Amino acid sequence: MTTRWSRTLDHAGIDDPALRGAYSGQRKLVARFARAEYTAVRLLLPPRLIPHIVAATAFMHHTDNLIDQGPVKDRLAAADDWRRQVTTSLADGSSDDPLLRALTHTISRYPQLQQYVRQFLSGADTEVEWESFSGEADFQDYVTAYSLPAFMLVACLLAPEAPDAAYVTGCRAFIEATQRLDFLDDIAEDLAEGRTGITHETLARHGLTPQDLRNRRTLGFEALLHEQTALVRTGLEDSRSLEPHVHPSSRPLVHALIDLQTLRVGAVRKAGRALLDGSTRPPLGGALRVLGREYRAARRQG
Numbered sequence: 001m002t003t004r005w006s007r008t009l010d011h012a013g014i015d016d017p018a019l020r021g022a023y024s025g026q027r028k029l030v031a032r033f034a035r036a037e038y039t040a041v042r043l044l045l046p047p048r049l050i051p052h053i054v055a056a057t058a059f060m061h062h063t064d065n066l067i068d069q070g071p072v073k074d075r076l077a078a079a080d081d082w083r084r085q086v087t088t089s090l091a092d093g094s095s096d097d098p099l100l101r102a103l104t105h106t107i108s109r110y111p112q113l114q115q116y117v118r119q120f121l122s123g124a125d126t127e128v129e130w131e132s133f134s135g136e137a138d139f140q141d142y143v144t145a146y147s148l149p150a151f152m153l154v155a156c157l158l159a160p161e162a163p164d165a166a167y168v169t170g171c172r173a174f175i176e177a178t179q180r181l182d183f184l185d186d187i188a189e190d191l192a193e194g195r196t197g198i199t200h201e202t203l204a205r206h207g208l209t210p211q212d213l214r215n216r217r218t219l220g221f222e223a224l225l226h227e228q229t230a231l232v233r234t235g236l237e238d239s240r241s242l243e244p245h246v247h248p249s250s251r252p253l254v255h256a257l258i259d260l261q262t263l264r265v266g267a268v269r270k271a272g273r274a275l276l277d278g279s280t281r282p283p284l285g286g287a288l289r290v291l292g293r294e295y296r297a298a299r300r301q302g
Helices: 003-011 017-033 035-044 050-066 072-092 098-109 113-122 124-129 136-155 165-185 187-192 200-205 210-214 221-245 248-277 284-301
Strands: none
Touching: 003 017, 003 050, 017 035, 017 050, 017 098, 035 050, 035 248, 035 284, 050 072, 050 098, 050 113, 050 136, 072 098, 072 113, 072 124, 098 113, 113 124, 113 136, 124 136, 136 165, 165 187, 165 221, 165 248, 187 210, 187 248, 200 210, 200 221, 221 248, 248 284
16 A cells, blocks of 8 residues: 555545555556546545545446446346445445445445435446437436436535535536537447437437448538537536535536546547547647646645
């Protein structure tokens, strides 16, 4: 265990050796699969909060992994089994599983997290079963059932108290925009798997079908991309309403999250039809500038 991480656990008041081991295991997991986000959290949040953000993020990632691959019936069974395990751990207040041991301890410190754990697990079947969306209402239902609860696992820890309606509205603006952006950036992978996150209604408005995109018949795709990235930009700007609702020590991270997604919008828009061949790469230089600016802001606050 690194000295710096050990001090972070000290700041968070996590003294029990088994708990320290549980959180340390989740740190390694998160640092491996989400290095950029982990780096932002380590740089921009106060140490007392970092292990709890790590625990919530590890739980979200592990759940996604369980239900991400294989036949639908097997993934639904995996989701059901995982819900039972988590429900038992929530009732007991602990678990032999290190991930759930860390999660239940974080819930003991931040009770508002429990409702989003339950909501997120309830929406797992929606994530397994989606293949496409007929129209905007279907997309919004998906955000409500899965994307928003997933984001709230972390976002509920950034507010000074249980999230109010205004806070959740800002969170929804952010995750709706980000989900829309993800579906654009991941379009090649989704099409290869027989699904698309761009609604049939949107495709039809631009004279396209999923099969057209698979066959690289892309007349109308640039106009679609312009329309959808404009919606993403509007959503990200609307999500800046989050700022007065988060704890002051969390604001540098919130600023960074919004600005990093704004950089992604530019990369996706610039890629154009090349999105049909694969996802974009994060704009490293711009990301480093955002993190550097917010790191200095965090240090001024701290």
